[in-house]
Structures are given as structure tokens and as C-alpha cells.
Amino acid sequence: MSKKLTTRAEDYSKWYNELVVKADLAENSGVRGCMVIKPYGYAIWEKMQAELDRMFKETGHENAYFPLFVPKSLFEAEEKNAEGFAKECAVVTHYRLKSDEENKGKLIVDPEAKLEEELVVRPTSEAIIWNTYKNWIESYRDLPILVNQWANVVRWEMRTRLFLRTAEFLWQEGHTAHATKQEAITEAEQMMNIYAEFAENFMAVPVVKGLKTEAERFAGADETYCIEALMQDGKALQAGTSHFLGQNFAKAFDVKYTTKEGKQEHVWATSWGVSTRLMGALIMTHSDDSGLVLPPKLAPIQVVIVPIYKGMEQLDAIRERVTPYIKELRAKGFSVKFDDRDTHKPGWKFNEYELKGVPVRIAIGKRDLENGTFEVARRDTFEKQSVGGDDLVQLIENLLEEIQENIYKKAFDYRANHITEVNSFEEFKDVLENKGGFVSAHWDGTTETEEKIQELTKATIRCIPLDAKEEEGVCVFSGKTSSKRVLFAKAY
Amino acid sequence: MSKKLTTRAEDYSKWYNELVVKADLAENSGVRGCMVIKPYGYAIWEKMQAELDRMFKETGHENAYFPLFVPKSLFEAEEKNAEGFAKECAVVTHYRLKSDEENKGKLIVDPEAKLEEELVVRPTSEAIIWNTYKNWIESYRDLPILVNQWANVVRWEMRTRLFLRTAEFLWQEGHTAHATKQEAITEAEQMMNIYAEFAENFMAVPVVKGLKTEAERFAGADETYCIEALMQDGKALQAGTSHFLGQNFAKAFDVKYTTKEGKQEHVWATSWGVSTRLMGALIMTHSDDSGLVLPPKLAPIQVVIVPIYKGMEQLDAIRERVTPYIKELRAKGFSVKFDDRDTHKPGWKFNEYELKGVPVRIAIGKRDLENGTFEVARRDTFEKQSVGGDDLVQLIENLLEEIQENIYKKAFDYRANHITEVNSFEEFKDVLENKGGFVSAHWDGTTETEEKIQELTKATIRCIPLDAKEEEGVCVFSGKTSSKRVLFAKAY
Numbered sequence: 001m002s003k004k005l006t007t008r009a010e011d012y013s014k015w016y017n018e019l020v021v022k023a024d025l026a027e028n029s030g031v032r033g034c035m036v037i038k039p040y041g042y043a044i045w046e047k048m049q050a051e052l053d054r055m056f057k058e059t060g061h062e063n064a065y066f067p068l069f070v071p072k073s074l075f076e077a078e079e080k081n082a083e084g085f086a087k088e089c090a091v092v093t094h095y096r097l098k099s100d101e102e103n104k105g106k107l108i109v110d111p112e113a114k115l116e117e118e119l120v121v122r123p124t125s126e127a128i129i130w131n132t133y134k135n136w137i138e139s140y141r142d143l144p145i146l147v148n149q150w151a152n153v154v155r156w157e158m159r160t161r162l163f164l165r166t167a168e169f170l171w172q173e174g175h176t177a178h179a180t181k182q183e184a185i186t187e188a189e190q191m192m193n194i195y196a197e198f199a200e201n202f203m204a205v206p207v208v209k210g211l212k213t214e215a216e217r218f219a220g221a222d223e224t225y226c227i228e229a230l231m232q233d234g235k236a237l238q239a240g241t242s243h244f245l246g247q248n249f250a251k252a253f254d255v256k257y258t259t260k261e262g263k264q265e266h267v268w269a270t271s272w273g274v275s276t277r278l279m280g281a282l283i284m285t286h287s288d289d290s291g292l293v294l295p296p297k298l299a300p301i302q303v304v305i306v307p308i309y310k311g312m313e314q315l316d317a318i319r320e321r322v323t324p325y326i327k328e329l330r331a332k333g334f335s336v337k338f339d340d341r342d343t344h345k346p347g348w349k350f351n352e353y354e355l356k357g358v359p360v361r362i363a364i365g366k367r368d369l370e371n372g373t374f375e376v377a378r379r380d381t382f383e384k385q386s387v388g389g390d391d392l393v394q395l396i397e398n399l400l401e402e403i404q405e406n407i408y409k410k411a412f413d414y415r416a417n418h419i420t421e422v423n424s425f426e427e428f429k430d431v432l433e434n435k436g437g438f439v440s441a442h443w444d445g446t447t448e449t450e451e452k453i454q455e456l457t458k459a460t461i462r463c464i465p466l467d468a469k470e471e472e473g474v475c476v477f478s479g480k481t482s483s484k485r486v487l488f489a490k491a492y
Numbered sequence: 493m494s495k496k497l498t499t500r501a502e503d504y505s506k507w508y509n510e511l512v513v514k515a516d517l518a519e520n521s522g523v524r525g526c527m528v529i530k531p532y533g534y535a536i537w538e539k540m541q542a543e544l545d546r547m548f549k550e551t552g553h554e555n556a557y558f559p560l561f562v563p564k565s566l567f568e569a570e571e572k573n574a575e576g577f578a579k580e581c582a583v584v585t586h587y588r589l590k591s592d593e594e595n596k597g598k599l600i601v602d603p604e605a606k607l608e609e610e611l612v613v614r615p616t617s618e619a620i621i622w623n624t625y626k627n628w629i630e631s632y633r634d635l636p637i638l639v640n641q642w643a644n645v646v647r648w649e650m651r652t653r654l655f656l657r658t659a660e661f662l663w664q665e666g667h668t669a670h671a672t673k674q675e676a677i678t679e680a681e682q683m684m685n686i687y688a689e690f691a692e693n694f695m696a697v698p699v700v701k702g703l704k705t706e707a708e709r710f711a712g713a714d715e716t717y718c719i720e721a722l723m724q725d726g727k728a729l730q731a732g733t734s735h736f737l738g739q740n741f742a743k744a745f746d747v748k749y750t751t752k753e754g755k756q757e758h759v760w761a762t763s764w765g766v767s768t769r770l771m772g773a774l775i776m777t778h779s780d781d782s783g784l785v786l787p788p789k790l791a792p793i794q795v796v797i798v799p800i801y802k803g804m805e806q807l808d809a810i811r812e813r814v815t816p817y818i819k820e821l822r823a824k825g826f827s828v829k830f831d832d833r834d835t836h837k838p839g840w841k842f843n844e845y846e847l848k849g850v851p852v853r854i855a856i857g858k859r860d861l862e863n864g865t866f867e868v869a870r871r872d873t874f875e876k877q878s879v880g881g882d883d884l885v886q887l888i889e890n891l892l893e894e895i896q897e898n899i900y901k902k903a904f905d906y907r908a909n910h911i912t913e914v915n916s917f918e919e920f921k922d923v924l925e926n927k928g929g930f931v932s933a934h935w936d937g938t939t940e941t942e943e944k945i946q947e948l949t950k951a952t953i954r955c956i957p958l959d960a961k962e963e964e965g966v967c968v969f970s971g972k973t974s975s976k977r978v979l980f981a982k983a984y
Contacts, residue, residue, distance in 0.1 A: 027624075027627075029559045030559075030563060031611065034559035034561060036557070036558050039556045042555050042556045042557055045557075062535065064528070064529055065528070065529040065662065066521070067527070067528065071523055072599060076598060076599045082599060086588065087589075089587065089589060090584045091585065091587070091588075092582045093583065093584075094585065095580065095583070095648040096580065097567075097612070105568065107567070107578055109610055118601055119582070121584065121613070131522045132519075151644075152560055152644065154560065168559055168561070343633055
């Protein structure tokens with residue numbers, strides 16, 4: 001298989017699809033719209049999970065597990081939520097296959113094994129969870145409930161793309177129950193902030209924190225907080241959402257608690273999630289025409305050592321030379337791979353690790369052995385330097401930090417250059433068309449205008465930024481007065 | 493809710509069901525046969541996962557993720573496997589619900605959204621994975637593939653019990669591909685040994701390693717290795733299986749590789765798994781009439797500190813007294829909870845932590861404060877002792893080790909007393925009926941005899957122990973010659 005990638009300039013979308021497959025992250029499966037996450041891709045996801053899980057636990061959340069299936073009668077209980085997800089859900093109707101008597105060796109659905117009630121494969125778990133919380137909550141003493149689950153969900157998307165939009169995906173979904181409205185809002189905001197912190201500090205992906213408009217809100221939410229990232233092609237990507245669900249699910253499932261004063265009140269709720277979609281954001285934010293660029297904090301292999309040798313004697317000498325450094329780096333918690341495979345040449349390995357985004361590569365050959373040096377290359381800038389053994393470990397520690405900072409800064413600068421304030425619809429269309437990125441514009445606050453703009457430009461309101469300042473203005477489309485700019489963009 | 497458990501002597505099965513619910517491990521959900529794993533139960537499962545995952549990775553395995561759904565045509569490819577699982581599988585036939593026009597607010601399956609090909613919710617993933625491996629394997633250089641996945645699976649069991657048998661359960665399934673038969677067999681044996689090591693060293697559950705008979709083998713396997721544990725009611729429980737799959741799946745999915753010599757050969761396979769069923773084994777092996785008994789290595793809370801106080805001043809004094817010890821214990825990696833809730837009395841808390849199996853409890857009251865002592869109680873034997881501050885941390889470290897060893901020894905002794913050699917069918921039935929446990933007997937090696945014995949006694953052959961010695965004998969049922977004893981038991 002040729003490892004040569006289509007370039008971003010040639011065809012950004014093709015570049016992405018090829019990169020995901022060639023870097024061994026994921027591939028399409030034999031099931032329509034479902035992906036196989038390959039070991040290298042899954043190793044990155046595991047690192048994301050570990051950090052997020054730690055952050056959730058540090059803020060008092062516990063993990064649990066709820067059923068994959070939602071009986072239809074529970075699914076339809078919260079009307080807006082049901083409406084939002086009914087159009088694209090996988091439905092289990094039977095519980096048995098039997099031999100096809102007309103076609104030996106084949107199986108057919110057994111018509112006698114029809115379920116009394118159909119089961120929806122969870123597209124999200126509010127319904128099944130609130131049906132459970134009903135039994136967990138009696139009094140204010142049972143609140144708050146701060147639960148998260150790591151799970152697979154299914155949404156029958158028609159057009160799918162690896163990581164970005166798949167029929168089945170992996171995610172975490174937090175579901176919390178609170179005694180007061182304010183506590184639930186605080187929780188929803190806290191989780192948005194945790195997502196933003198994770199995106200920026202670990203993924204090195206700068207994000208805008210904001211609120212969704214009513215039209216873009218989660219089905220069943222009173223308010224949706226989100227973090228929005230910007231990809232290198234100027235399109236936005238929603239990287240995480242946190243919903244204030246009001247009392248909608250508590251009312252749909254009749255979940256009340258007794259207050260300290262002995263009154264019965266409906267419970268307040270939040271839910272929040274990030275998914276394997278984050279992998280798409282990670283890939284598209286940093287990678288280049290040579291392949292993946294991974295932030296050191298999430299790279300499964302942080303340092304790779306490639307020996308350049310002729311014959312076993314040289315390889316043994318190199319191994320002996322690098323072993324103490326490998327030990328020292330591993331003792332400091334770095335993940336180091338020494339690739340001494342004799343089935344591939346050094347040049348092939350260099351390409352391979354560039355493609356896979358390994359942050360730091362060390363090469364060592366005959367001349368290095370003689371000189372007591374190592375050739376150290378960083379993936380983000382391709383800069384190389386020769387370094388002696390005494391400085392090697394410190395250099396690598398520094399480089400890994402620098403790379404993490406540098407790719408964040410690069411993405412941050414790109415985004416800063418791609419938030420454009422516009423004051424007319426002509427400008428709006430011009431920026432969208434010729435520059436891309438976020439367009440910061442006044443909007444009159446109506447769904448009607450929002451839809452019209454989307455119809456004409458394909459841009460949606462990504463969010464109402466939380467830090468948007470009060471500013472007198474007029475809607476770029478309707479000319480009506482507005483007091484705040486919102487961010488529009490074409491989006492994944 | 494009364495916390496008083498039914499005793500094991502009164503009704504073992506009821507004791508188990510009550511314990512699982514009252515100790516907050518799991519409960520039945522709104523979906524037939526599916527359970528909710530509650531935070532406390534899930535925390536134990538997470539500890540199991542972490543240890544197993546570490547053991548898998550140390551032996552060279554990587555995690556990946558494959559689709560939840562198996563298209564019917566792939567499902568039926570390996571005939572024996574399909575036959576084994578077709579009878580109890582959840583089948584997705586539609587991908588949309590729509591509003592029921594005759595019944596406002598209700599949803600019905602949209603007949604226009606029928607799938608062209610039905611999808612089976614994976615009961616196990618050999619089919620979907622081997623359909624993928626087909627594209628991953630070309631040459632001997634691509635082998636071995638050593639992949640594991642953590643996932644949910646669905647088997648439409650008619651009679652379900654929390655953890656032991658549920659329609660949906662969580663598990664890990666390893667799927668490996670090898671160039672040679674011997675390498676695959678070695679892998680299957682290695683994984684059985686890892687499972688045994690985990691069961692004994694972490695769960696403190698002694699197991700017998702053995703081979704399944706042909707009748708009890710995994711559908712599609714040439715050989716099934718297993719670990720069998722013994723519960724306190726004398727029934728056996730299969731705690732993990734590792735399958736040598738021969739070339740069955742490679743042939744069904746046409747997966748060949750080019751050998752070093754340039755020949756085309758079918759690939760050899762294994763698969764192996766343990767599931768949330770292990771939770772059932774853990775609970776039933778150690779627990780008593782007061783509740784759970786957890787091995788310290790898997791206990792989410794290893795040490796609980798309960799203050800006995802009147803008024804905030806005493807509580808503050810106690811908090812000040814215990815804080816340095818909590819810090820020291822946590823720094824050593826122990827999980828310590830200081831339960832200073834004022835909503836419950838100390839006696840209630842004592843019962844609660846007994847019910848939840850916390851290995852060590854420290855109580856401290858006014859007199860302890862005056863004397864500089866702590867009251868330390870262990871969960872497994874209920875023994876209490878008073879200890880001064882200087883000795884506290886060391887005592888707890890010792891106790892946690894002792895408890896881990898003691899509950900293993902207790903279970904080991906129970907099992908040793910419940911492996912009974914019998915030499916006639918009368919004896920066989922007598923032991924099964926009046927004593928329970930494993931019955932070690934000669935068997936003629938035929939499925940016919942095995943089935944007859946099951947029909948008459950409900951006992952199955954749990955395994956042919958790997959360490960069974962050659963011994964001349966005659967089958968307890970047929971009188972035919974036999975050279976080895978096998979283990980029979982009634983089983984979960």
C-alpha cells in the first residue's frame with residue numbers, strides 16, 4: 001500500500017479519509033455506517049478516556065452502566081427527545097433467527113419470536129436512566145446523583161464519515177439529578193468547562209465556549225452549552241455538549257423528591273457527553289500533508305528510536321547504547337518504542353512514524369555511535385538536531401512540552417485569524433466563501449432568520465459565545481436590532 | 493428499606509438476589525433481562541477491568557473496537573457458531589420510528605424503514621472480527637494479531653439473574669490470529685492461565701483449570717479451556733473460557749496468509765473472554781449473612797473511618813486526629829473513606845459497610861481520643877482490636893494482606909472439602925444430593941453418557957482438569973473403561 005497522502009490543498013476531505021485509514025486509526029466495517037477502531041486509534045481514545053475519567057471523578061462523579069435497549073414506551077415518554085431521535089434509530093423487533101428451510105445453511109428471522117414491545121438501541125440514555133432514577137430518588141438526601149457511563153450508542157445517520165459521523169459511536173454520557181435549578185445549571189456549566197480544559201490542555205485544540213440557539217439545542221434540553229473548535233479547512237466542529245435539561249425528564253418520568261421542608265418537587269437534570277468524534281477534531285486540527293500530528297499528552301508512542309545499522313553487531317552496539325536512556329525515559333513515565341524490526345528499512349520507518357504522528361523521533365547510526373550523539377527530530381516542525389547523551393533525556397522532556405505548546409499555539413493563531421467580524425450580509429457571504437472560519441455577526445435572535453441564513457449560505461450558528469460582550473448592532477440579515485454577536489460557520 | 497438479609501441457610505438464591513440489590517451492586521431495569529450496574533458495583537468491575545487490561549497488555553495484546561451489529565450474512569458464515577447463537581439473539585430489522593397517527597404521542601415502527609439485511613446485535617464477535625481480519629492479513633509478517641475489545645454483548649436468555657445471566661452483559665473478548673496451530677494453542681492456554689491468576693490473586697477465588705467436553709465447547713471452537721469456581725452452595729460457576737478455534741473462522745471467512753516459503757495457508761485462531769459474570773462469582777464465593785465480603789485488592793473502599801461523636805467540637809477533634817493517617821494511607825495507594833455524614837448514626841454506618849464488604853473499618857470516639865487509640869475491625873472475621881496511632885498504618889497494611897489471603901484460604905479449603913472422588917453411580921448421586929461440590933468420577937468419554945447423567949442428576953461435566961492424572965478406572969455410569977477422572981457438578 002502506498003503511504004503517500006493526498007494533500008490538504010488538493011482535497012481536504014480525501015486527505016482526512018486517507019489519513020484515518022493509512023495511519024491505522026479506523027476503517028469502515030462490513031456494517032453500513034459502523035467503523036472499526038483499530039488498535040492505534042483506540043490507544044489514543046483510551047488516553048482521552050483516562051484523562052476525562054479522572055476529571056469526572058475529581059469532580060465527584062461515579063461511573064455506572066445502563067441497558068443498551070430502550071423499550072419503545074420509555075423512549076417516547078419525553079416527547080421532544082423522542083421526536084429528535086425517532087427518525088434515525090435502530091429498532092430490535094425479534095429475538096431469534098431460525099434455519100431457512102428453503103435455503104440450506106441460511107438463517108431467517110423467526111416470525112414467532114416477535115417482541116411484544118420493540119426495543120430502540122439507545123441513541124442517548126436519558127429515557128432509560130430517568131426511568132431508573134425514579135426508583136433511586138425519594139428525598140433531598142438522595143441528591144445530587146452524579147453519574148457517568150462509558151458506552152456505545154447508535155444513530156442511524158445516512159451519510160457517515162470515520163469518527164465524525166458514524167451509525168455507532170463510543171462516548172461518555174453524564175446524567176445528573178439535582179434538588180435545585182441553580183445547582184443543575186452550575187453542573188452543566190462545570191462540565192462544559194471540563195470539556196474545554198480537556199480540549200485545550202490535552203488535545204491542544206482551542207475551543208469557544210458558548211450556548212446553542214434554540215434550533216440547535218439537544219432534543220429535550222432547556223439550554224445546551226457547547227465547545228466549538230475550528231478545523232484547518234475553516235469548518236467548525238462541535239466537540240462536546242452539556243445540557244441543562246430543566247425538569248423535562250423528571251416530569252416525563254414523574255421523578256420527585258421530598259424537600260427538607262417536606263414538599264414534593266420535581267428534580268432538575270443535566271446530561272453531557274463527548275464521543276469518538278473528538279478523534280476527528282484531534283486529527284483535523286493538527287495534522288499535515290505528511291500525516292498525523294499528535295499532542296504528546298495523548299500520543300500512544302511519544303518517542304520512537306530508529307536504529308540505522310548494517311549487521312547484527314552494529315544493532316547490538318546501538319541497543320546497548322540506547323537501553324539506559326530508554327529505561328530513564330520510561331521511569332519518567334514517557335512511552336518509548338525502540339523499533340529494531342529487520343523487516344523494514346529506516347527510511348520506511350521514518351515515513352511510518354511521521355504518518356502516525358509520533359512527536360519525537362531519535363535516529364542513531366554508525367557515525368552517532370562513534371561521536372556519542374543522537375539525531376533527534378520533532379514531528380510538528382520537522383526540525384532536527386544532534387545531541388550528546390548527557391543532554392538527551394532533558395532535551396526530550398523539553399521537546400515534548402514544547403510540541404504540546406507549539407501545536408496549541410499554531411491552532412490558536414489559525415483560529416484567531418479566522419474569527420472575522422462582519423457587519424453586512426455581503427461581507428458575511430464573502431468571508432464564508434473566500435476565507436472560512438467563524439463569522440462573528442449580529443443576529444436578531446429568531447429561528448426564522450437563522451434558518452434563512454442557513455438556507456442561503458449553509459452556515460449555522462455554532463454558538464452564542466459566553467464571553468460575547470454587550471454591543472449595540474443590527475442583524476446582518478434582517479436589520480433588526482441586536483445586542484450581541486454570535487458565531488456562524490459551516491460545520492462538520 | 494430494611495437492610496436485613498435473608499440468610500444463606502434459609503434460601504441461598506434469595507440471599508444472593510437480595511445482597512446484589514441491597515449492597516448497591518446492580519438491579520433489574522425496565523428492559524427484560526437487562527441490568528443496571530450501579531456505581532458501587534461498577535467500581536468493582538472497573539478494578540477488575542484495570543487488572544485484566546494490564547495483564548493483557550503485558551502479554552502483548554492491544555485493544556480495539558468492532559461494530560455492535562453483525563449483518564445476518566456474516567453471522568451465518570461459520571455454521572456451528574451461527575447455530576449456537578441464532579436461538580437467542582436480538583435482531584434489528586428497522587431503522588426508524590414514526591408517529592402513530594391513530595394514537596397521538598405514540599411511536600410505531602416505520603414499515604418503510606425496513607433494513608435490506610437484518611442486523612444481529614453481537615452475542616460474540618468472531619464473525620464481524622474475522623470478516624475484518626481478512627483485510628488485515630496478507631503475509632506471515634502480519635501475524636500474530638493480538639487484539640482484545642471491551643464491549644457489551646446480547647444473548648436473549650429466557651431466565652436471567654443479576655450478573656450471572658443477563659440478556660445484555662459487559663465483557664472483554666480477545667481475538668487472535670496466528671501462523672501456526674501450536675502458536676494458537678499456546679495463546680489459548682496462556683489466556684486461561686491469566687484468567688486463573690486473576691481469579692486467584694485478585695478475586696481470591698480458587699479455580700480448576702481444564703478442558704470442556706465436546707458437548708460443552710464454545711460453538712465454533714475445536715477446544716475450549718476454562719476455569720471453574722465453586723460457590724458456597726456447592727454449585728460450580730464457569731468463570732472464564734479461552735477457545736482454540738482451529739481454522740474454522742479462517743475457512744468460513746477465507747482468511748489466508750502467505751508463508752515465508754510463499755505458500756498460502758489458512759490462519760489459526762483463538763478467542764477468550766470473561767464477563768460481568770465474574771461479579772457473581774466474587775459475591776457468591778466470599779460473602780456471608782451480613783453482606784458482601786470483598787477481597788482488598790478489588791474493594792473500591794478498602795478502609796472506612798467512622799467517627800462516633802456528639803457535637804461538632806468532638807467531630808472536629810476526631811477529624812484532626814485522623815487526617816494525618818488518612819493522608820499517609822492514601823499516599824501508600826490505599827482507598828480510604830472518612831464518613832462524617834451527620835444524616836446517619838454510627839450503628840447504621842457499621843451495618844452499611846458490613847453490607848458493602850469494606851475490608852477494614854476504623855471507629856474512633858471520645859474515649860479513643862482520650863486514650864490515643866483507634867478501634868480497628870476486619871470484615872472477614874469481625875475481629876476487633878484497639879490500637880495506638882504509632883501502629884495504625886502498619887496494622888492496616890498487614891490486615892489488608894491478611895484478609896486477601898484469609899478469604900482465599902477459606903474458599904480454597906471449602907473447595908478442597910468439596911471435591912469428592914466417587915466410584916459408583918450410587919455414590920455419585922449421593923454426593924451430589926447430600927454434599928454438593930465437584931464430583932470427581934470416571935467417564936467413558938461419550939456425549940451420550942454425559943447427556944444421560946445430566947438428565948438423571950442435572951450435573952454436567954464442568955471440565956477435564958488439566959492436572960488430572962492417568963488412572964485406570966471404569967465409567968460410573970456405563971462401566972466402560974476410562975483413564976482419567978473428570979469433574980461433574982451442578983452449575984450456574
